Amino acid sequence: MKQMKKWFSKNLIRIYAFLAFTYLFIPVLYTFVFSFNDSRKTNLIWKGFTLDKWKNPCGAPDVCNALGNSFIIGLTATTISTVLGTLIAFALGRYKFKGRSTTNLLIFLPMATPEIVLGASLLTMFVNLGVNTSMVTAIIAHVMFCISFVVVTVKARVASLDPRLEQAAMDLYANEWQTFRRVTLPLVAPGIAAAALLAFSLSFDDFIITNFTAGTVNTFPRFVYVSAGRGIPAQANVIGSAMFFLALFIVIAAQITSSRRKAKI
Amino acid sequence: MVAFKATSAKVFGLKDNKSFLPYLLLIPGLLWLALFFIVPIFSLGQMSTKVPGAQTGQFVQGYRFTNYVDAFNASTEQFLRSFLYGILATIIALAIAYPLAYAIAFKSGRFKNILLVLVVAPFFVSFLLRTVAWKQILGEEGPVVSVLRALHLISDTTSITSSAFAVVTGLAYNFLPFMTLPLYASLERIDPRTLEAAGDLYANGFTTFRKVTVPLSMPGVVAGTLLTFIPAAGDYINAAILGSPSNKMLGNVIEARFFKIVDYPAAAALSFTLMAAILVLVTIYIRKAGTEELL
Numbered sequence: 001m002k003q004m005k006k007w008f009s010k011n012l013i014r015i016y017a018f019l020a021f022t023y024l025f026i027p028v029l030y031t032f033v034f035s036f037n038d039s040r041k042t043n044l045i046w047k048g049f050t051l052d053k054w055k056n057p058c059g060a061p062d063v064c065n066a067l068g069n070s071f072i073i074g075l076t077a078t079t080i081s082t083v084l085g086t087l088i089a090f091a092l093g094r095y096k097f098k099g100r101s102t103t104n105l106l107i108f109l110p111m112a113t114p115e116i117v118l119g120a121s122l123l124t125m126f127v128n129l130g131v132n133t134s135m136v137t138a139i140i141a142h143v144m145f146c147i148s149f150v151v152v153t154v155k156a157r158v159a160s161l162d163p164r165l166e167q168a169a170m171d172l173y174a175n176e177w178q179t180f181r182r183v184t185l186p187l188v189a190p191g192i193a194a195a196a197l198l199a200f201s202l203s204f205d206d207f208i209i210t211n212f213t214a215g216t217v218n219t220f221p222r223f224v225y226v227s228a229g230r231g232i233p234a235q236a237n238v239i240g241s242a243m244f245f246l247a248l249f250i251v252i253a254a255q256i257t258s259s260r261r262k263a264k265i
Numbered sequence: 266m267v268a269f270k271a272t273s274a275k276v277f278g279l280k281d282n283k284s285f286l287p288y289l290l291l292i293p294g295l296l297w298l299a300l301f302f303i304v305p306i307f308s309l310g311q312m313s314t315k316v317p318g319a320q321t322g323q324f325v326q327g328y329r330f331t332n333y334v335d336a337f338n339a340s341t342e343q344f345l346r347s348f349l350y351g352i353l354a355t356i357i358a359l360a361i362a363y364p365l366a367y368a369i370a371f372k373s374g375r376f377k378n379i380l381l382v383l384v385v386a387p388f389f390v391s392f393l394l395r396t397v398a399w400k401q402i403l404g405e406e407g408p409v410v411s412v413l414r415a416l417h418l419i420s421d422t423t424s425i426t427s428s429a430f431a432v433v434t435g436l437a438y439n440f441l442p443f444m445t446l447p448l449y450a451s452l453e454r455i456d457p458r459t460l461e462a463a464g465d466l467y468a469n470g471f472t473t474f475r476k477v478t479v480p481l482s483m484p485g486v487v488a489g490t491l492l493t494f495i496p497a498a499g500d501y502i503n504a505a506i507l508g509s510p511s512n513k514m515l516g517n518v519i520e521a522r523f524f525k526i527v528d529y530p531a532a533a534a535l536s537f538t539l540m541a542a543i544l545v546l547v548t549i550y551i552r553k554a555g556t557e558e559l560l
Contacts, residue, residue: 017368017380020361024387024441027398031390034401044406084294095287106295110302112491112547113540114499116516120536121305124312124529144301147294205392207502208516212523224393228506232397240394247389251382259378 028244035237042231053234060233066223067239073135073219074203077142082196084143085150092151093158111148118145119212133215141213142206146199153198157191190258197250312533322527336531337538340518347515347539351498354436358444358493359486361437366448384445392439396506399435400426427509435503443492451485487554495543515539
């Protein structure tokens, strides 16, 4: 008994962490399990196991159309915001210039503004200008809120670079462009990749800003929100689970490659 | 800190470049932010004082500042609720995330990276799907309510969803990684020797935690609470899915004013007030917590 008590108090923090992880994963597990539910329209009660929904994830009306739109918006916004954000990150991480703190403030503010204000203000501007909201306006909005996150992520990587590596390249007669292309960029690349992944997941999962700026374009989160009232089809669970495993695979693969690379060095 | 920042530029090899190269790098991104973040905020401010025009959905500038008073009076309740729910959710998220981040930073050994991935992993499943999942798990036909009712722990008429409890825990759940990751980052940076030194000076475990670990993790606490509070106070999805009409937050009001009632000036006034209130609160909080490093 005494031993048990001792074990318990020694491992209290681990038990707590285990419980916290359980809490984190309950909805994930629920979403995954109910992707196998043999349900008709709504997916509220367990009716039996089936693989049908996994075999035909587009079976529910509109779900794949919404998913496709989310991918188009997500990939376009990720590409643009990663390029623009990386350029800013290099400027901030590499150079001293006037207006540095103003730049930092301009990067920080969108992250400190609630999404609903970002969405509402963009919609107001589009209304004022007489622009109809569409996929284009949604992409514009997504790029805007992704840039700051890209800057923060890439800047951290640029700042942690050892300047001696670049100096070594210059000592070996590489010019500024060669140094950048052959030394700096490969070293910063993992940071850029992480930023792109973050931007894509922010964009793909966004509901509030999209709701204000996408007009009638359906996206995956919008599809779920609209169907939530009458019960979402199990196909949405299939897509959610598939995205979960895809993202997990990418992150774990990235971790393994980076630890291998470290082991080589 | 300021002195450190000034010298750090030299230490880490920031180039003192007189050319305009840095500006070339900055221009495209900052222009995007100026056009699609700054300008829209001004549009919002402009819209907030407009008055209805000849046609429905048309508004003309009338510099009617009483729009703010009217909008605020009509939704004081939801306004206060947004802040209350936001603060409660932040406290709950902190209570869950701090021990979790501590365990990962100090007690996880070689599993550290895997556990970090696990913290973020649930958030790869769409935000809305997870919220709907909670609704169904805690809902009328879900397992939790059935078990509690069978055990007579709650009455047959009590439900868990459609309540303030469900909305607040939903908010805390959804923004948990924003709390956990900054906490982990600042805990992980603590030099273990400072903790050993505290022990050598006869501090027990709890005193060490209180006097060394907590103060050193303050930047993480400040960043985490802000990153949780700001989106939580502005959220309306949790209230819409997990709450009842009596749990509506300011976000729900703004959304309805935009899309259902088409009263853009009132919606703009409320959005503007929300942003201003959050900015003021955040500034006070950062001053009090004494970390300027965030920017």
